[in-house]
Amino acid sequence: MQAPSLHPRTVEEVRQKADIVEVIAEKVVLRKRGKNFVGLCPFHQDRKPSFYVSQPKQIYKCFSCGEGGDVLRFVMKQDNLSFSETVLQLGRRYGVNIQTASPEKKRQYEQYVSRQEKLFEILYLAADFYQHVLRSPQGEAARKYLEERQISEETQQAFQIGFAPPGWQPLYEYLVNQKHLPVKLLEAAGLIVPRSNGNGWYDRFRHRVMLPIFDTRGRVIGFGGRAMGDEQPKYLNSPETELFDKSQTLYGLNVARDAIAKQDKALVVEGYFDVIALHQAGVNTAVAALGTALGTQQVKHLLRYSESKQVILNFDADAAGVTAAQRTIDSLKDLARRGDVQLRILTIPDGKDADEFLKAHNRDAYEQLVDEAPLWVDWCIEQSLADKQLSNPVHFQQASQEGVRILSDLTDTMMRSHYIHHSAELLSRGDGRLALRLEEELRRNVRTYRWRGKESKVAERSGKLQTSESQLLQIYLHFNEHRRYIRDEMTEHELQFNLAHHRTLWRKILDLFTHEPGIEEREDDLLNSLRASCAHDEHLNQQLSHLLWLDENTRVALMRPKMVVRAAIANMELEICQKRYRYWTQLWDKAYQDGETDLARMYQNHIQAEHKKIQTLQKAAQLTFEELVQAPLFESQLP
Ligand SMILES: [Zn+2]
Numbered sequence: 307m308q309a310p311s312l313h314p315r316t317v318e319e320v321r322q323k324a325d326i327v328e329v330i331a332e333k334v335v336l337r338k339r340g341k342n343f344v345g346l347c348p349f350h351q352d353r354k355p356s357f358y359v360s361q362p363k364q365i366y367k368c369f370s371c372g373e374g375g376d377v378l379r380f381v382m383k384q385d386n387l388s389f390s391e392t393v394l395q396l397g398r399r400y401g402v403n404i405q406t407a408s409p410e411k412k413r414q415y416e417q418y419v420s421r422q423e424k425l426f427e428i429l430y431l432a433a434d435f436y437q438h439v440l441r442s443p444q445g446e447a448a449r450k451y452l453e454e455r456q457i458s459e460e461t462q463q464a465f466q467i468g469f470a471p472p473g474w475q476p477l478y479e480y481l482v483n484q485k486h487l488p489v490k491l492l493e494a495a496g497l498i499v500p501r502s503n504g505n506g507w508y509d510r511f512r513h514r515v516m517l518p519i520f521d522t523r524g525r526v527i528g529f530g531g532r533a534m535g536d537e538q539p540k541y542l543n544s545p546e547t548e549l550f551d552k553s554q555t556l557y558g559l560n561v562a563r564d565a566i567a568k569q570d571k572a573l574v575v576e577g578y579f580d581v582i583a584l585h586q587a588g589v590n591t592a593v594a595a596l597g598t599a600l601g602t603q604q605v606k607h608l609l610r611y612s613e614s615k616q617v618i619l620n621f622d623a624d625a626a627g628v629t630a631a632q633r634t635i636d637s638l639k640d641l642a643r644r645g646d647v648q649l650r651i652l653t654i655p656d657g658k659d660a661d662e663f664l665k666a667h668n669r670d671a672y673e674q675l676v677d678e679a680p681l682w683v684d685w686c687i688e689q690s691l692a693d694k695q696l697s698n699p700v701h702f703q704q705a706s707q708e709g710v711r712i713l714s715d716l717t718d719t720m721m722r723s724h725y726i727h728h729s730a731e732l733l734s735r736g737d738g739r740l741a742l743r744l745e746e747e748l749r750r751n752v753r754t755y756r757w758r759g760k761e762s763k764v765a766e767r768s769g770k771l772q773t774s775e776s777q778l779l780q781i782y783l784h785f786n787e788h789r790r791y792i793r794d795e796m797t798e799h800e801l802q803f804n805l806a807h808h809r810t811l812w813r814k815i816l817d818l819f820t821h822e823p824g825i826e827e828r829e830d831d832l833l834n835s836l837r838a839s840c841a842h843d844e845h846l847n848q849q850l851s852h853l854l855w856l857d858e859n860t861r862v863a864l865m866r867p868k869m870v871v872r873a874a875i876a877n878m879e880l881e882i883c884q885k886r887y888r889y890w891t892q893l894w895d896k897a898y899q900d901g902e903t904d905l906a907r908m909y910q911n912h913i914q915a916e917h918k919k920i921q922t923l924q925k926a927a928q929l930t931f932e933e934l935v936q937a938p939l940f941e942s943q944l945p
Contacts, residue, residue, distance in 0.1 A: 312393050312415075317378075320393050323400040324730060326364045326377040333384055334663035335609055335646050346646075348384060349373045351540065394418070408619055423493070425549055428487055428495045429518075429526040435480050436468025436516040436529075445469045448515050455579065456665065461586045466518050470531060472512035477509045496544040498934060511542065517544075517578050519550070519596065520560040527555070529580050541578070553603050556593040557581055558881050563611055565590035571616035572608040573652075573676065574600055575660050576630075580620070584660040587669045589676075590661075592620075600634050605647055616648045618679050620660055623653040628689065635682050642682055643717045652679035683725055686712045687732065696735055702788070703901045710711050710748065714755040726752060747903075754910055756895060757917060771881055774874035774927075775808045781867045782815070783836075786829045788867055793819070793826075795871070801878050807849040814839050876926035883923060887916040 327343055330336065336343040336359060336849065347357035347368040356370035367374035373383070381392045397404050398419075416452045439445050440462075448469035452462060461467075470477065479496055481487045481879055489507060492498045498507040514531035521527050525912065528544030544550055556574075558581040566572045575581055584592035594603060600619065609615050619634060621627040631651055635642070642649045652675055654663045681737045690708035694701040709729045716722040730745035782792050795801070796812075803809045818825055818835050825832050833854070841847045864870060894909035 311407045311411060312390055313407050316397060316402060317393050319402045320397045320400065321364075321378060323402055324377050324396040325361070326366060327359055327361050329377050329396070329470060330380055330707060332610060335641075337590060346644075347371060347373065350544050350707075357942075359944055369591065412731075415466055416871060422548070424487070424491055425495050425547075426525050428481060428491055428497070428527070429549070431481060431487075432477060432495070432497055432529075433466055433468060433486060433516070433518040433526045435477060436511075436518075437466055438468075439471050439476075439543055440467065440469040444471050447534060451515060453494060455583075457579075457582060458586060461582060464580055464585070466526075467582075468516040468518070470509065470514045470516050472513040474508040474512070475510075475646060478507055492833070494547060496547045496550065510544075512607065513537070515583075517557075519555060519557055521549075521555070521558055522563060524560045530557070532578070541597060549891070552596045552598060553601050554607065555596055556604055556607060557586070557908050558593040559607070561585060566593075566608065566611040569616050570612050571618060571676075572612055573618045573620060575606075575620045576622070576627075577659065577661070582658040584672075585663050587664050589669060589672060599630070599637060602638065602641060606637060607640060609647060614648060615646060616650065618650045618652050618676055620652045622657060622659050623655055624657040627653060627657075631685070632689075635686065641713065642714065645718065648945055649682040650679040651682055651685035652676060655684075656922045683712065684723075687725070691732060699901070702733070706744075706748070708901065709733070710751045710755050713748065713752045722752070750907075750910060751898065754891075754913055756913070757891075757913070768939065770927075771877060773806055774877040775803050775805055776853060777864070777870050778874040778878075779808060779811065779857050780856070781864060781871055783833065783853055784856070785867050786832070789826045789832075791868075792871060795875050799879055800873065801873065801882075804878075804881060807846055811836075811840075811850065811853075816866065873927050876923045880920065880923040880927055883916055887913065887920060891915060904945065 328337065330345075331343075334348050334357065336345040337355070340704075341360065341362065344353055344355040344361040345357045345359070346352040347370060349368060352368075357366065357368045359366045363449065365374065365376055366380055375383075377396070378389065378392050381387065381396060382389060385392070385395075387395065394404065394415075396402075399898060404415065404419075406415050440448055444735040452467065457467070478492070481497075482489055489498070493500065493507070497510055499510050500507055505676070511529060511531040513534055514537075515534065517530040518526045519528040519530060528550035530544075531542040533540050533542070535544055543552070546552060557578055562572070562581075562585070569591055571591060573584070573589065575584065575592050575594050577594060581592045581594045583588075593608070595601070605617060613642070619631065621631040621634075631653065635649070635651070637752040638647065638649060641647045650753075654660060654675065656666075658666065660672070663675075687709060690712065692704055693703050696702050696705065706729075713722060713725055713729065716725060726748045727745055730741045731750055734741035734744050778792060782789050793816075803812050814836060815832075818832065818839070825835065837847075837850065840850050890909050890912040894906055894913060897906040897909055901939055
């Protein structure tokens with residue numbers, strides 16, 4: 307629904323009351339730096355913090371993509387809202403008295419606000435209804451179920467647990483027939499589903515234990531429903547609605563928030579009942595993702611409450627749990643590698659979940675697991691060593707390869723260095739001399755592994771290469787004073803054109819030259835002979851005409867032929883180096899995987915040498931505009 311236009315006074319008041327740092331910090335992890343706050347820009351793929359927020363000026367600016375503005379612009383861009391919607395959203399939050407631009411708009415605004423409020427009211431009434439049913443005779447089986455799970459009545463009330471009775475329409479009857487609420491809004495709240503024959507509606511949740519999901523302000527925004535028997539799915543969640551966004555919501559955060567801030571850490575568990583059991587046992591920092599893997603948005607949400615950015619992920623220690631942990635680490639790696647989150651991994655022994663563990667042990671035992679939970683890198687390294695006999699050469703090889711993969715992921719140099727040392731110690735099992743050698747070995751392999759990922763993009767390369775080749779031929783054809791230099795360079799560096807028609811033309815040129823060495827000095831003679839020798843080949847003839855025709859851009863580029871030649875030659879050499887580089891890395895990969903250490907080391911030296919050459923050539927191949935402008939103009943006239 308379109309929000310109405312608002313009075314300028316209201317807009318101004320919102321701008322004054324909504325603090326930009328507070329609003330942005332909900333979406334972006336901000337660090338104080340001098341007078342400003344900095345973070346990773348949410349509007350582009352930011353690698354280092356380019357996003358600045360100034361509290362005194364109440365503005366933000368990204369120095370990488372250029373996005374910037376005031377608090378209203380940020381919310382508009384971030385939440386994809388219209389200007390009025392933004393003012394309304396912030397206005398309601400900061401208690402601003404909303405005034406519309408004109409009286410006739412007032413009704414429109416009231417409708418808008420009342421829809422949101424009605425949705426909250428409907429969800430509140432539904433939660434109330436389910437709780438009421440749980441306490442009624444109809445709820446007996448559900449009460450028994452909760453009793454078996456050892457969830458006290460006090461906890462049931464704290465989490466407002468309820469029961470959706472069997473039957474197609476009990477909630478519908480209560481909300482529509484008794485409370486006279488509009489059917490369309492019930493559907494918008496995700497509580498009822500239209501029948502497929504178009505004839506009426508039925509309740510989404512039937513015969514399930516109901517767990518309301520709250521926003522951080524404690525308002526119901528959706529439900530999770532646990533099947534009572536073997537019905538599928540075991541858990542049914544509300545669909546996403548105007549109020550309920552799964553990727554932004556964490557179950558239990560409304561009750562865990564204060565404890566997270568106080569204890570400066572957040573605990574993420576897998577299921578609703580893990581959260582409930584932990585809170586009942588007094589572990590008040592527990593929350594859960596909603597049926598999906600924990601996402602970046604949810605973690606950023608948590609980080610708002612923990613200053614030291616500590617997030618502990620609790621997984622079952624069985625195979626499924628380990629896989630889930632690995633997947634979650636992968637998806638949060640960017641945050642973790644930058645140090646935006648201190649990610650720690652807790653796996654519960656004996657394949658239990660948190661709920662079961664608490665029942666078998668006690669709170670203290672669980673708290674101890676939390677305190678001892680390793681950092682994600684340590685956990686990954688531990689996993690790579692699990693079930694391996696390091697005295698067995700095959701196992702040793704596997705473990706060290708796995709280690710290289712993990713270590714290569716670390717972007718921070720200090721951290722990487724620390725963990726290379728640590729891994730070498732683990733792998734050497736106390737043999738100090740071996741540890742030193744292994745450390746050296748690991749360091750080298752990690753370096754090679756990281757380079758391997760940095761191969762330049764093939765498509766981009768081939769475009770540049772094609773340009774270089776045509777430029778080289780154009781200069782050869784148009785400037786007879788450079789012909790000899792180009793020919794010498796090509797021979798000396800053993801260069802060959804990559805494009806087939808360029809190769810053919812070049813061969814023809816060399817043929818003409820061998821036949822009649824003087825021809826290179828005479829501009830027209832060479833061109834005429836070349837044209838004649840291409841006359842019978844339509845395709846080649848066309849390519850030659852392309853090269854002989856100089857458009858405006860090419861003219862500018864060819865104003866400094868010497869520089870262009872040098873850059874083009876470097877570019878062609880670069881191509882050869884990169885081919886060799888790829889070749890050596892393939893060999894290294896194989897040798898490394900086969901455990902052929904000596905061979906791998908030899909290839910590594912080749913890779914290293916090639917890498918150095920590539921870096922030099924990349925610089926030489928880059929012709930900047932400044933260089934072009936500063937170089938002396940070539941004296942002869944262009945054709
Ligand atoms: Zn940006």
